[in-house]
Amino acid sequence: MSSDVAIRIEGVSKAFAIYERPHHRLMQQLLPNAQRAWYREFHALRDISFEVGRGETVGIVGRNGSGKSTLLQIICGTLSPSAGSADVRGRIAALLELGAGFNPDFTGRENVYLNGTVLGLSRAQIERRFDDIAAFADIGDFIEQPVKSYSSGMYVRLAFAVAINVSPEILVVDEALSVGDEAFQRKCFSRIQRMRDDGVTVLFVSHSAGHVIELCDRALLLDRGEMLLAGAPRHVIARYHKLAFAPADLVDAVREQIRSDADGIAPESASDPAHGAAVDDSEFDPDMKPMSTVSYPSRGARIVDAHVQTLSGRRVNVLRAGATYVYTYRVAFETNAYRARCGMLIKTVSGLELAGAVSATWENAVERVEAGDEFEARFEFRCLLAPGTYFLNAGVQGQIDGAEAYLDRQVDVAMFRVMPEAGRLATAWVDLDVRASVDGTDAARRSGPPPG
Numbered sequence: 197m198s199s200d201v202a203i204r205i206e207g208v209s210k211a212f213a214i215y216e217r218p219h220h221r222l223m224q225q226l227l228p229n230a231q232r233a234w235y236r237e238f239h240a241l242r243d244i245s246f247e248v249g250r251g252e253t254v255g256i257v258g259r260n261g262s263g264k265s266t267l268l269q270i271i272c273g274t275l276s277p278s279a280g281s282a283d284v285r286g287r288i289a290a291l292l293e294l295g296a297g298f299n300p301d302f303t304g305r306e307n308v309y310l311n312g313t314v315l316g317l318s319r320a321q322i323e324r325r326f327d328d329i330a331a332f333a334d335i336g337d338f339i340e341q342p343v344k345s346y347s348s349g350m351y352v353r354l355a356f357a358v359a360i361n362v363s364p365e366i367l368v369v370d371e372a373l374s375v376g377d378e379a380f381q382r383k384c385f386s387r388i389q390r391m392r393d394d395g396v397t398v399l400f401v402s403h404s405a406g407h408v409i410e411l412c413d414r415a416l417l418l419d420r421g422e423m424l425l426a427g428a429p430r431h432v433i434a435r436y437h438k439l440a441f442a443p444a445d446l447v448d449a450v451r452e453q454i455r456s457d458a459d460g461i462a463p464e465s466a467s468d469p470a471h472g473a474a475v476d477d478s479e480f481d482p483d484m485k486p487m488s489t490v491s492y493p494s495r496g497a498r499i500v501d502a503h504v505q506t507l508s509g510r511r512v513n514v515l516r517a518g519a520t521y522v523y524t525y526r527v528a529f530e531t532n533a534y535r536a537r538c539g540m541l542i543k544t545v546s547g548l549e550l551a552g553a554v555s556a557t558w559e560n561a562v563e564r565v566e567a568g569d570e571f572e573a574r575f576e577f578r579c580l581l582a583p584g585t586y587f588l589n590a591g592v593q594g595q596i597d598g599a600e601a602y603l604d605r606q607v608d609v610a611m612f613r614v615m616p617e618a619g620r621l622a623t624a625w626v627d628l629d630v631r632a633s634v635d636g637t638d639a640a641r642r643s644g645p646p647p648g
């Protein structure tokens with residue numbers, strides 16, 4: 197394996213034995229060579245191959261049960277593959293499912309020592325890092341209590357604090373992070389970002405499109421144990437969403453479409469040639485905050501973190517005319533919802549409604565959403581607007597008592613400014629990319645700067 201490769205997965209398959217009845221397991225153990233097998237095989241992973249380069253950050257996405265955790269466990273060596281090989285080069289620290297790696301009867305402090313030792317640190321090295329670990333975890337006196345008394349959030353805090361403080365060369369993070377509160381999640385992500393900048397290889401499983409786009413150089417889409425696609429995060433996420441929200445009778449067709457897409461165009465680079473790299477001169481002005489935000493009473497859903505970002509996931513509010521951006525927000529559902537869909541609206545300072553869109557028609561809205569589910573609404577748009585200041589609305593609609601109603605609605609939830617552009621020919625608010633010409637050679641000759 198070349199020294200540029202941190203993880204190489206080659207033809208990995210994993211089959212689990214499924215026993216219909218408890219005594220079948222015993223029968224299989226007692227009669228392993230009998231003609232009849234007492235179990236059926238379930239393939240959680242099928243023939244997966246990919247490499248992760250040293251210093252690369254790769255996101256793994258997929259629907260529930262697609263095999264993500266199984267794959268991470270194989271990479272971390274806590275599960276062995278039924279076929280194929282997983283080669284890992286470098287000290288690996290993993291934050292897998294809650295509960296892995298800690299002894300519930302030991303205190304937080306004891307578990308830090310236990311975990312640190314398992315990850316290859318000497319006692320003296322752990323002693324030197326203990327204060328940093330405790331400070332990052334920030335769980336106060338609980339560090340001296342047995343971890344079985346911890347809340348799941350405290351557990352994650354400590355596990356993460358250990359994982360990032362053992363100087364890993366490879367960091368593997370499962371969904372576990374979503375257990376912490378938002379402030380802690382933010383702290384973790386900025387630390388992961390720093391580690392990534394320092395050259396640590398990061399493998400990251402998440403259901404959050406925003407996190408994958410924000411953090412990863414590349415993304416992999418797993419489905420029913422197969423790797424359907426690998427490529428630029430935004431490209432992969434768009435297809436993952438298509439699959440995740442496909443009605444049951446269309447899932448197979450969408451899978452095939454994604455697979456054929458993967459055989460053809462799966463851009464490996466995060467840049468999008470259609471839109472160019474020029475969006476990078478857009479900026480974020482922290483002082484630009486709307487003072488006119490109105491939140492309507494929530495009816496079972498809550499819109500959070502509405503903002504505009506570049507295609508590569510950078511938060512911006514000073515935009516360049518003609519470039520492409522994403523207006524995005526999350527919706528947390530507090531009760532079950534039916535026929536849910538999200539909407540956006542761009543307005544001028546005086547409230548003139550310039551452009552709006554919804555995520556689906558009413559007929560194609562998400563049929564049923566469970567309490568606790570989260571949406572990430574994304575509206576990709578070209579900024580075809582005159583220089584000036586604009587406000588954004590966000591709304592999520594659903595069916596209440598048979599009629600469509602707002603489950604949450606926020607007016608003027610975000611704002612942005614469009615930068616003036618040299619040589620702009622369009623007038624008024626919207627630039628329709630008009631191709632203007634003037635007939636007559638004399639007129640053509642007289643246009644342009646005055647002579648002299």
Ligand SMILES: Nc1ncnc2c1ncn2[C@@H]1O[C@H](COP(=O)(O)OP(=O)(O)OP(=O)(O)O)[C@@H](O)[C@H]1O
Nearest residue numbers: 212213238240258259260261262263264265266267
């Ligand atoms: N020990 C096991 N025995 C039998 N089946 C298993 C076992 N572990 C996992 N599976 C099955 O393998 C499939 C893949 O599971 P895995 O946990 O890897 O999925 P995942 O993509 O991480 O899902 P999620 O997003 O829900 O966490 C699932 O159908 C799961 O039920």
